[in-house]
Amino acid sequence: MASVEKTKTVAKAKTSTAAPPQKRGIPIPSPFERVHTGPLTEELLLEPGKFGLGMVPGTKQPNATTTMACGFCSTGCGLNVHLADGQAVNLTPAVNYPVNLGMACPKGWEALAALPASDRGTTPLIRTNGKLQPASWQAAMETFCDSFKSIQQKHGKDSVAFLGTGQLPSEELAFLGALAKFGMGMVHGDGNTRQCMATAVTAYKQSFGFDAPPYTYDDFEQSDVLVLVGSNLCIAHPIMWQRVLRNKNNPEIIVLDPRCTETADAATEHVALAPKSDLALLYGIANLLISKGAIDQRFIDQSTSDFEGYQSHVKTWTPEVVSRVSGISTAQLHRVADKIAAGKRVSFWWTMGINQSYEGTRAAQAIINLALMTGNIGRPGTGANSITGQCNAMGSRLFSNTTNLLGAHSFDHPEHRRKVAAVLGIEESTIPQETGDTYDKIMAGIAEGRIRGLWVLGTNMAHSWIHQSECRRLLDKLDFLVVQDMYHSTETVAHCDLYLPAAGWGEKEGTFINSERRIGLLKKVSRAPGQALADFSIFQLVANYWGCGQMFERWTDPEAAFQLLKQLTAGQPCDITGIESYRMLDEHGGIQWPYPQDNPDTGQQRRLFADGRFFHKDGKARFIYDAPQPMPEPTSDQWPFLLMTGRGTAAQWHTQTRTGKSSVLRKLYPAEVYVEIHPLDAAEMGIAPDQKVTVLTARGSVTANAFITPTVNQKQLFMPMHYVEVNQLTMAHFDPWSKQPSYKDCAAKIEV
16 A cells, blocks of 8 residues: 655655765665674684674685574574575574474574565665655665654654564664664654553563563473463464473463463363453452462462452452353353362463453453462462563563663653663763653654654554554654665555665574563574665664764674663663673573672573562562453444454464565465354354455454354454454554553454
8 A cells, every 4th residue: 555645844855876975974884794893704703602694795604503582473482593605594493492492383484584585675765756766875864864853843852753663682672762762852652562562561560560570481381280361372472382282290271262262272271251351250260269268378478468458359259240241150260260279380371362451451460469369479380471472572671762761760760860871871861751652642642743753663553553544544644754674565664755674683683582581692694685784773874864973882783782781780670780792692592681790590490589579669569450341342233243353373473574475384374364253153144164254343344254163252253463454443442551452352243
């Protein structure tokens, strides 16, 4: 879909392809240029911990194999990348890497397939006369800076914002956040982790005093009871499911999910609750556990606060009340509670089924409360464990300068601002004293005319943002939109005024932090095409063309940035000052935070809260609870179906921008969008398998193939989020605490 040409109030686009003069900023780096400086020798290229293998044209490299973290989901698998003449040619899962132990999902096996795609961006593009035209980096940088500065001069510093991604390494996320907020004076910035992890972040901060997933993947193998809430682990995180299958304790696996997913089908107990009744159900389970005496009173007294209030709150959620709300029989409620009560090592896991909800924060905290009241935390096989979405959503949470100041500090805390300024060698006055708007408020700001310029990096928001047609309308309303991405073909690029071609996973260096807090290494094993540059290099260019380059003189390369991030974590719960270098990460197979310099725990599998102490000032975790709220858009006679969305197959990833490049992966899922319909509903409406039907909501309509299956209950529909059409239907409503969109509940109907 091409963007309509907009009337501009910004600087005129420049399309010069001449070599850049040196009067503004630093020389444009070659896309083949190594990050490490100094003479290029065979010894340096093959030395462990020195990456950028074979990135200089014409240099003959010997064959080699190097291990790096996968760049798809948050599992953070180790992949052995095999090189010929210094270029990645194949990969295999790393047998000794502590995450995946020699396993890989289809996406991991095909990770290299996304790099040589024909629609890779190879040069900057500037929209001229309604069309994106090739331009030089000089022209791109001048257009970028002149346009954003013009908007800020006319409408204020806060009239420009950025939206990043959990796909970028931590070093690039930190550089982006520092550049945008400290150097360019932006007030507002957020990332696409708002769409997947904001709820878990908020729940942990409120309950534990810090965003701290307490577990390690070894807990999958140590539990005797696993409770999975809104998590289709089999296909969303296949390697984690493989860790469950390695469990020798013959565990009970309890799955709370409205759909009979692949994970629910493999469970020992599937609780097919009504959509968005999870909070009531979890309160009911808590009430039963209390009534059965299945709580750890000693742990409650020593390590938590306000259990009495919570106990009083859940008393009203009797089995009979919960049964009416959730559709689950009282017998099954008792059975689930008994299984949890009998467990010696019970672990509770959740992901997007909880997070993407209008009351997700309280639902996540209801899960946390179950772990706290039963004392199932801090020991092997236990925990209240959120499973992250993107490969570096955890890095985004700690270092992106969006939800908090760099290193999980607070923008409104004077001592934190002073610390960050001292570590970075900048003036404290350049650091904002407020966090800035969240993603949803940035979009509202565009609608209201407060935000006139937007910089979008590595996220395809014209596909993924809720209520898609409204999102696209707002993108076209902007005075100036910059998209920085690997590919020039995304739905979001179609709306932009300036496109910046970026290197992707495997074409640059940095670190990711996975779901279990493990910091893994990203290496440069392939050449970025054409003039595409690492995001880190693009940020260096922006800083120098903007005129704030001196502020970032210490940010010479990703590993130098990593050293700054280490210093920023000093004294924080996420302290990693004991990690000496990239080489150390490489040799250890990644390292979980915390890893402080004064007292590092060198174990490969490390849990938090083993001492029963949490991060609130009193050292106690808090029971937090609220009354369940009604669904914002319930079903009705006009809209009799409830539409849910989510992950489709293990071969698909988000907007399919990368997975769609693999011919192997494309064979593993349907090419066209489909909707799951219960057989009785299909029979009532005369719908045959694979028949074209129209799914409608108050936002729009989509034609889809009917997939008739009993995995959804009657009057429920399911559509995979990966297809571009689906978010034309979803409703823009948000959790009040986390501001995360609720993608999984809106009223719909079907027309044949």
